[in-house]
Amino acid sequence: MSYHFSKTLDVPFDQAVTRVTDALKAEGFGVLTDIDVAATMKAKLGEDFRPYRILGACNPKLAHRALELEDKIGTMLPCNVIVQEHDGGKVEVSAIDPVASMQAIENPGLADVAQEVRGRLKHVVESL
Numbered sequence: 001m002s003y004h005f006s007k008t009l010d011v012p013f014d015q016a017v018t019r020v021t022d023a024l025k026a027e028g029f030g031v032l033t034d035i036d037v038a039a040t041m042k043a044k045l046g047e048d049f050r051p052y053r054i055l056g057a058c059n060p061k062l063a064h065r066a067l068e069l070e071d072k073i074g075t076m077l078p079c080n081v082i083v084q085e086h087d088g089g090k091v092e093v094s095a096i097d098p099v100a101s102m103q104a105i106e107n108p109g110l111a112d113v114a115q116e117v118r119g120r121l122k123h124v125v126e127s128l
Contacts, residue, residue, distance in 0.1 A: 002097060002100065003096065003097050005095050005097060006093065006095075007093050007126065008093075009091045009128055010089075010091075012089075013051045013083065013091050016091040017053055017083050020055065020081060020124070020128065023127050023128060024055070024081065026127075027059070027120040028059045029059045029079075029124075030058055031058075032057070032058050033055070033078065034054075034055055035053065035056075037052040037053065051083075051085040052082065052084040053083045055081045055083070056078035056079070056080060057079045057081050057095075057121075058078040058079065062113055062117050062120075063078070069107055069109045073105070076098075076101055076102060079096050079117060080096050081093065081095045081096070082094045094125075095121040095122075095124060095125050096121070097118055097121070098117045098118050099118045
């Protein structure tokens with residue numbers, strides 16, 4: 001089982017970030033965190049890095065359900081979606097598969113929530 005869903009886009013990096021954010025919103029997710037890895041690497045290490053953003057996505061209703069079922073599940077929230085530029089200008093979008101990341105937790109109710117989140121995140125990536 002793969003731990004992510006990915007798709008390569010032939011659009012500029014910033015446009016890809018906007019498309020991802022819009023697609024997440026259409027599926028009920030907001031972006032709680034936006035980590036610019038390239039800027040962080042430059043500021044903290046003085047190193048150049050390709051355009052790479054980590055978007056921490058959260059669907060409040062589904063997060064609430066998960067937290068009600070497992071109080072420590074917050075260690076796995078929010079769901080990360082990355083946008084990264086590769087050589088040649090291609091942009092790859094990858095989203096975590098919550099079913100894969102939560103399979104060690106033995107809670108059938110949580111498994112149902114993870115399946116719903118998986119479906120929504122998979123739809124986000126496929127819709128780009």
